[in-house]
Structures are given as structure tokens and as C-alpha cells.
Amino acid sequence: MTVAEIRSEMPPAVMRDISSLRTKLFYGFGSVAFGIKDNGFLYFLLFFYNQVVGLPSAWVSGAIAMALVVDAFADPIVGQISDNLRTRWGRRHPLMYAAAIPVAIGYYLLWNPPHWSNDALFYYLIGIIVLVRTFITTYEIPSSALIAELTPDYDQRTSFLSYRYLFGWLGGLTMALLAFGVFFAATKQYPVGQLNPEGYVKYSVTACILMVAAIWISSAGTHKFIPYFATPPKRHLSLVVVLKEMYETLRHRSFIVLIVSAVFSSIAAGTLTSLNNYFNTFFWGLSALQIFWLNVAIIVAPFGALAFTTPYSARVGKKRAAMVLWVASTLTYWLPMAFRLFGIFPENGTSWLIPLLLIFGTTGTMLSIACQITISSMIADVVEDSARVTGRRSEGLFFSANAFILKAVSGMGILVGGLLLAFVHFPEHANPATLDPQIPKDLALAYFPVTFALYAVALGCLSFYRIDRAKHEDNLRALAAAALEAPYAIGPDGVRTPEHTDPADAIAK
Numbered sequence: 488m489t490v491a492e493i494r495s496e497m498p499p500a501v502m503r504d505i506s507s508l509r510t511k512l513f514y515g516f517g518s519v520a521f522g523i524k525d526n527g528f529l530y531f532l533l534f535f536y537n538q539v540v541g542l543p544s545a546w547v548s549g550a551i552a553m554a555l556v557v558d559a560f561a562d563p564i565v566g567q568i569s570d571n572l573r574t575r576w577g578r579r580h581p582l583m584y585a586a587a588i589p590v591a592i593g594y595y596l597l598w599n600p601p602h603w604s605n606d607a608l609f610y611y612l613i614g615i616i617v618l619v620r621t622f623i624t625t626y627e628i629p630s631s632a633l634i635a636e637l638t639p640d641y642d643q644r645t646s647f648l649s650y651r652y653l654f655g656w657l658g659g660l661t662m663a664l665l666a667f668g669v670f671f672a673a674t675k676q677y678p679v680g681q682l683n684p685e686g687y688v689k690y691s692v693t694a695c696i697l698m699v700a701a702i703w704i705s706s707a708g709t710h711k712f713i714p715y716f717a718t719p720p721k722r723h724l725s726l727v728v729v730l731k732e733m734y735e736t737l738r739h740r741s742f743i744v745l746i747v748s749a750v751f752s753s754i755a756a757g758t759l760t761s762l763n764n765y766f767n768t769f770f771w772g773l774s775a776l777q778i779f780w781l782n783v784a785i786i787v788a789p790f791g792a793l794a795f796t797t798p799y800s801a802r803v804g805k806k807r808a809a810m811v812l813w814v815a816s817t818l819t820y821w822l823p824m825a826f827r828l829f830g831i832f833p834e835n836g837t838s839w840l841i842p843l844l845l846i847f848g849t850t851g852t853m854l855s856i857a858c859q860i861t862i863s864s865m866i867a868d869v870v871e872d873s874a875r876v877t878g879r880r881s882e883g884l885f886f887s888a889n890a891f892i893l894k895a896v897s898g899m900g901i902l903v904g905g906l907l908l909a910f911v912h913f914p915e916h917a918n919p920a921t922l923d924p925q926i927p928k929d930l931a932l933a934y935f936p937v938t939f940a941l942y943a944v945a946l947g948c949l950s951f952y953r954i955d956r957a958k959h960e961d962n963l964r965a966l967a968a969a970a971l972e973a974p975y976a977i978g979p980d981g982v983r984t985p986e987h988t989d990p991a992d993a994i995a996k
Contacts, residue, residue, distance in 0.1 A: 505637060505712055513708025514637065515650030517583075517630050519658030519701035523694050524594065524623050526659025529760040531666070531687075532597075533901050536612065537908075539684050540600060541915050546609050548761075548905025554616035555899060561621050562628065566887025569629040570879075577713040579629035580706055586626035587702040591695035593618035598691035626702050628887045631863075633709060635870040636716045641959050642801045645864040649793045652860045656789035656852075658701065660782055666690050667779035679919060680775035681764065739876075741953045742869045742885065748948035749862055750899075752813060755941035756855065757900015759820060762907070762934065769919055770824070770927040771844065772835035784845045785852050792856035800861050805868075806952050809861040813949075816854035817942055823847050824931045868954050871962040907933045 504510060528551075536547045565582070572578035597615045600608060634647050670689045671680035680686060767773045773781075800808040823844060826832035833839040866885055873885070911929040914922070954962075 501712070501715060505715070506643065510637070510709065510712075511647055511650045513705055514630075514633065514647060515652075515654040515705075516708070517626070517701055517705025518651045518655035520587075520590065520698040521623060521627050522655035522658030522660075523662050523698055523701075524590070524619065525655070526662055527594070527598075527690075527694065529757060529900070530659075530663060530763055531690075533761050533905060534681070534764040535598070535687060536600075536608075537905075537915055538917065539682055539687065540608065542605055542608055542612070543915065544905040544908040544913065546605065547612065548902040550609055550612040551616060551905075552899060552902040553613050554620060555902075557617050557621075562624055562887040565624050565628050566632070566885070569632060569887075576710070577716050579633055579716070580710060580713060582629045583626050583702065583706040586622045587699045589622040590619065590626065590702070591699050593622060594698065595691050595695050598687045624887070630705065632885075633716075634863075635867050637709075637712070639871070639963055641868065641956050642797055644867045645797045645800050645805070645860060648860050648863045648867070649796050652856050652863075653789040653793045654701075656856060657786070658697065660786055660789075662690065662694055662697075663782045664779060664786075665693060667775045667782060671775045673775060679768065681768065681778075739869060739873045740951075741872065742866070744948045744951040745862065745865055745869070748945045748952075750945075751941045751948070752945035754899040754903060755817075755938040755945070758903040758907070758934065758938055758941075759900075761901040761904035762930065765908070765913070765930065766824070766927070769917065769922055770827075770931060771840070772919060773841075777841060780841070781845055781848055784849050788849050788852035789856050791853040792860060796857040796860045799857070800864070804955055805861050805865050806949065806955070809858055809865065810946060810949055812854050812858035812861065813942070813946060816851050816858055817938075819847055819851035819854060821935065821938075825935070828928065828931060865952065865954065868959050871959065871966055872954055875962050875965050903937060907937065 532551070533544065533547050536542045537544045569578055569582055572581065574581050576584075593615055597612075597619055600611060600615075603611065631651070634644055634651075637647060638644055666686065667681070670686035670693075671683060672686070673680045674683060677683035767778050767781075796808075803811070823832060833843060869885055873879075907930060910933055911926055913926055913930065
């Protein structure tokens, strides 16, 4: 049975609509909210609380790491709730709609902290980070999990996720451009605009409005497909049963190696992005306006990734594509700083510096986005491979792990970045004009070996991933055959859904 035959019971008009560009745009647009949040955490949070508020870098990174521990428990719980929720709006959309306002409130409070002591601010930061992350998780996990229901196709999943990453990056880059081009304008009091606390107030208000709009528009755009999504069977789930099912699901071998690999690579990537403002401001000596133009150029990166990721992964396979893209993006990010340390890169303030940083930065970002898209598509393929064994579709639970990875970028990555800053004794409230130039160089020298080790572990783990196109197609055929043998009922909306006995029994027949 082919992929098309598996969905043969869906009306043709719905099949065309659900795979249309319009649906991909709606599905992807919601990630603007996560992109804004992620960009803020990665690029501004450590810099803001360390250089603007004055909290020691180790304290900031420690607060973020502590909040990440809460995420480790909260994310799979949200995923499990999303997989088993039964409402007239399906199992995903109620959570998606409900998350918008709490996310915005938490994000505003994050960038407008009270004037408390450092001790009090440390605990305030932990609490607000937990608030923001919990509610962005409440949206992101159900929304991401929709991909496994929107299409079972091996390549179409990559295409859908390309739009998701496109809008995620556009959301983050839009806020970065507004920050460096508008909100962080240089003043007499703050000639380095990114050190001006007033700019972060304007940034937070704009970000909150965009996040709410993105979540609600995307949720509404996919709302009409709810009757065609899977409905979980009625079950009485005890805590013991829930924990047992979560363990059975998450111990999937390919899933484990994929997640461990992605965690290590994400920590490495997060370390760079958390230090990006430090490198731009103190290593490269860039002004807010120059950083603005670098971000303008990077806008082409997600579009480039959208154009070539799906055909490239379809040609060489997802695992090989991810590994090649990882190595290529990493080298592209490393080369400018490595060349500078060896004395073969243009000096700060010279005419060739900005163009070269633009080329390397845009290329590296495009390759990195393409890698992230491919890995997310690989996670979607784990859903059917697991369902074939357990009899349960656990999209939310699997994508809760993906959400945790993305948070690890801004969590453990910032922790490592903060520790590196402490290691080289980087001062708070540093002045680019008076800072010892050896300190930014020491930061770069400390950054290289740490991220090399992280990427080496990540690539080694990824080599053990085992789901290719043939395996995925085989899983779809097996699940379709099992579904045909299971008892069915016609619901009030005319949708044919399986009545519950035990889904594992149907697969075992």
C-alpha cells in the first residue's frame, strides 16, 4: 500500500488543501513566536542581564540552567497531555490557543525586571524563564506535533518543516533587525546602543504583540483540519500507566541517538549564539548599526534553506544530509575567528571586514537551518516506527523532546557561554574602547575546543540513526494494514475513526 492509498479515505479536496502552500504557510507562521523567544534568549538574554542589568554572567547562565531542569519534566508532560487530550477542538488546538497570552506576559516581565538586589534578581530570573518556557512549550509541542498528522510523506514532512523553520528564523531576525536598527539606537548617554536599557522595553512590547498574533493566526489557519486528525481512544490513564507508556515510547533506539546527538550539537550552537553579541561587540568591534546590516543579510539564509533542504535530503537521505550540513555549517562559523587568531583576516574597521563576515555568517546560518529542518523531519519519522511497536501514536511526546532540544540551545548553551566568560574573567559593564583586547581573544580560544568536543559527540551519535526512506515506507504499510483490521466507527462529523480495544493488538494480528 502506497502513501497515497493510506490516506485514500480523506476527501480529495481536503487532501489538496492540507498539502497546499497555504496550509504550509499557516503551519509555519506559528513558529514566529518561538523564533522571537529563541532569538531573545540566545542573542540578548545573557548580554542584557550581564552587561545592562549587571548580574554576573555565571549567575545568569546558572539561572537558565536551573530553569532547564524544570523543562526536562514539563516538556514530556505537555507532550503526553497533547497526545491524549479529547475535545471538540481536537487534542492540539486548545493548548495552542491557550498559550498565547501567558507567553506574552512572561516575555514582557523577562525584559523589564524590578530594581532588586542581585540575589533577588537571580531567583526572579529563574521564575520568569520557567514561566516563559512552560507556556511556549504549551504552544510549540502541539503545533510541532501536527506535522506527523498533516502528512505521512517522507519528503513532504521536510517541506512542511522548512516553512516552520523559515518563519521561526524570520521572526527572530525581524526582532533582531528592529532591535539593532530601531530600539538600540546610539544616544549621547549610550553610544553603544545595545547597552541602553530603554531599548529593551520597546523590544519586549513589540515582541509580545507579534508572538500573540503568530500563535493565534497559525492555530486558526489549521483549525479546519481538526476533524481529519487522529483522535485518541477513551482510556482511564493512571499515573503509573502514563509513566510506563512514556518510558516505552522514549526508549526507542533511533530516537535516543537522535536526541542525544541533537542535544550536544545544540549546546555547541547555543554557546556560539549566546556569545554572539560579545564577539560582535568586543572581538569584531562592531556598532549596533553594523550588526543590523549583518542581520539584514542573514534574512536570505532561511529562504536558501527552504529552497534546497527538501531536494537535497531527498537525494542523499536525511541522515547523510544532516551530517554533511552539520560539518559544513560548523566550519563556516569557525573560520572567521580562526583566521583572525592566525592573523590572516582583515583588521577591525577595515573595508573588507563587514563583507566577509556577511558571507560567512549568511552561509553558515543557511547550512545550520537546513540541518535543523532535516533533524526535525527525522524525529517525525520516528513516530510511525514507534507506533508499529507500541500501537500508540505519540507525536506530542516525541516533539516534546525536540522542544527540549531547542531549549537546550538557549539553556545549556548559555550556561557554557557564561562559564567561558567567567573563565576568561570578562568584566560586567565592559567598555569596548577600554577593554583589554586580549580578553576577547582568550574567549575565542576557549570557545573552540569546547564546541569541537560537543560536535564530535553529536556526529558520532547521529551515525547510529536507522530510519531511512525504505524503513519509513515499510512502517506506513504495516500501520495501514493494522488499521484496516481494527474495528471502526463513524463519528458524528462523518470521520471514520478506530474504536478502542488496544491498538497494539491490531498491529500484532
